[in-house]
Amino acid sequence: MPIISDLSETDSPVEQKQIEQSSNRESYPLRVAYDAQAFLSPNRGLGKGVQLKSLLGPYLDTFAGFATRGQNYSEQRLIQRGLPRYQLWHQLSLPYQLQQWGADVFLAPYNTAPLFIPKRTKLILVLHDLILLERFKVPNLRKRMNNEFRRFLIPRAVSRAHTVLTVSSYSKQQIVHHFPSADVQVIPCTVGPSWFVGKHVRAFAERENCILAVTGDVPHKNPQRALEGYAAFVAQSDRSTVPHLRVVGMSGSIQKFRRWAEMLNVSDLVHIEPYLTEDQLQDLYRRSRAVLFPSLMEGFGIPVLEAMASGTPVITSNTTSLPEVGGPAANYFDPTNVAGIATALKQVLDHPDRQQNMIELGLAQANKFHPDSVRLQIQAFWDALAATPNSPR
Numbered sequence: 001m002p003i004i005s006d007l008s009e010t011d012s013p014v015e016q017k018q019i020e021q022s023s024n025r026e027s028y029p030l031r032v033a034y035d036a037q038a039f040l041s042p043n044r045g046l047g048k049g050v051q052l053k054s055l056l057g058p059y060l061d062t063f064a065g066f067a068t069r070g071q072n073y074s075e076q077r078l079i080q081r082g083l084p085r086y087q088l089w090h091q092l093s094l095p096y097q098l099q100q101w102g103a104d105v106f107l108a109p110y111n112t113a114p115l116f117i118p119k120r121t122k123l124i125l126v127l128h129d130l131i132l133l134e135r136f137k138v139p140n141l142r143k144r145m146n147n148e149f150r151r152f153l154i155p156r157a158v159s160r161a162h163t164v165l166t167v168s169s170y171s172k173q174q175i176v177h178h179f180p181s182a183d184v185q186v187i188p189c190t191v192g193p194s195w196f197v198g199k200h201v202r203a204f205a206e207r208e209n210c211i212l213a214v215t216g217d218v219p220h221k222n223p224q225r226a227l228e229g230y231a232a233f234v235a236q237s238d239r240s241t242v243p244h245l246r247v248v249g250m251s252g253s254i255q256k257f258r259r260w261a262e263m264l265n266v267s268d269l270v271h272i273e274p275y276l277t278e279d280q281l282q283d284l285y286r287r288s289r290a291v292l293f294p295s296l297m298e299g300f301g302i303p304v305l306e307a308m309a310s311g312t313p314v315i316t317s318n319t320t321s322l323p324e325v326g327g328p329a330a331n332y333f334d335p336t337n338v339a340g341i342a343t344a345l346k347q348v349l350d351h352p353d354r355q356q357n358m359i360e361l362g363l364a365q366a367n368k369f370h371p372d373s374v375r376l377q378i379q380a381f382w383d384a385l386a387a388t389p390n391s392p393r
Helices: 013-021 048-059 086-101 141-160 169-178 223-235 254-263 278-287 302-309 322-329 338-349 352-369 371-386
Strands: 003-005 032-035 064-067 078-080 105-108 122-126 163-166 184-186 210-214 244-248 270-272 290-293 314-317 331-333
Touching: 032 048, 032 086, 048 371, 064 086, 122 141, 163 169, 169 184, 210 223, 210 278, 210 302, 223 244, 223 254, 223 338, 244 278, 254 270, 278 302, 290 302, 290 338, 302 314, 302 322, 302 352, 314 322, 314 338, 322 331, 322 352, 331 338, 338 352, 352 371
Parallel strands: 003 078, 032 064, 032 105, 064 078, 105 122, 122 163, 163 184, 210 244, 210 290, 244 270, 290 314, 314 331
Antiparallel strands: none
16 A cells, blocks of 8 residues: 655655655646545545545546555555644645645545635535534534534635535535535435445345344434334334344444333344444345434435445435435435334335335436446546636635
8 A cells, every 4th residue: 555654844856756656647637636534544445435436536546645644544645744633634734735735626525624725726625414514412522522623614615615516416405505605516425336236136035034224323313213213113013023123333322222222122122233344234234124224314325325226125214315315215204203213114114015116116226326327427527627727716
């Protein structure tokens, strides 16, 4: 994994040559830099790293990635230098490096950007959603302070951005409502080709008798109501044959979630999954009878796409971007209504014919977000950017 690290603020001619080699200008007429911090994640570039690679498209090996010092889990050549803590590096070291490198364009892929960017540099801001502006209650003081700082950064980044990229029409509407002067374009999320099972859908007879719940330990993911809805579904069903609930995403609040399950008398039916590799997660999606995704708010909702591509029925919230992603394939519920969650589970899991129809609709809906389709939109975006005059907005 090539790396350029431990460079002083004044580079030698040899170091300058190394930096020049990290970007092939002949392949693209502009010098494009991007924040590559996602590639330093121990999950080896999953999640944010996948979306970043997708957005870089054919220029993954052409544009220059900047990050803090640390283990690079990707195969990308990165420029790693400056302060060690990401937030300080993001605000202090990164702007200096963009100036020194002479960036024409800077891609900020994580909803915020440095307060000060060279005037000549066009900012492309990826703003997935405005969930932070909703001010959900967060009990952790450190997280609250971090959220407040990010809330401070978002409007300033939008006002400086040449273009704001977002992931759904819903998110675009929200951004334009809050920031009417912003130039907002939509490039949807995608997942890797290995997610798309096509005709190789696992038969129901070969699946486990389980529901996969994809949630998280942040308020907008709505985990407690999801568990309450499942408990209400169990109360309406034959407990000896009811599908078990397998939960992923609760790594930070496992004990609290288990206590909820005990209070609801379903602890014997609820299984919390540890960290899973992408292969393990794909297998779990394909082995489940249905996927429950109970979020109150999403900018896109990647688990809905993962489920549809895996050939598994989706039961999800009827709010924000989720009907846009799930289309006619999903069964929807009001995520604030526990009884409604139970009803939605029963409507799907008690009717095999409906499950089969949802699988077929889901496979077709997922193809709208196939990487081959999204790649065309990404190429068109970078082509259009290269054709515009290089002056900041």
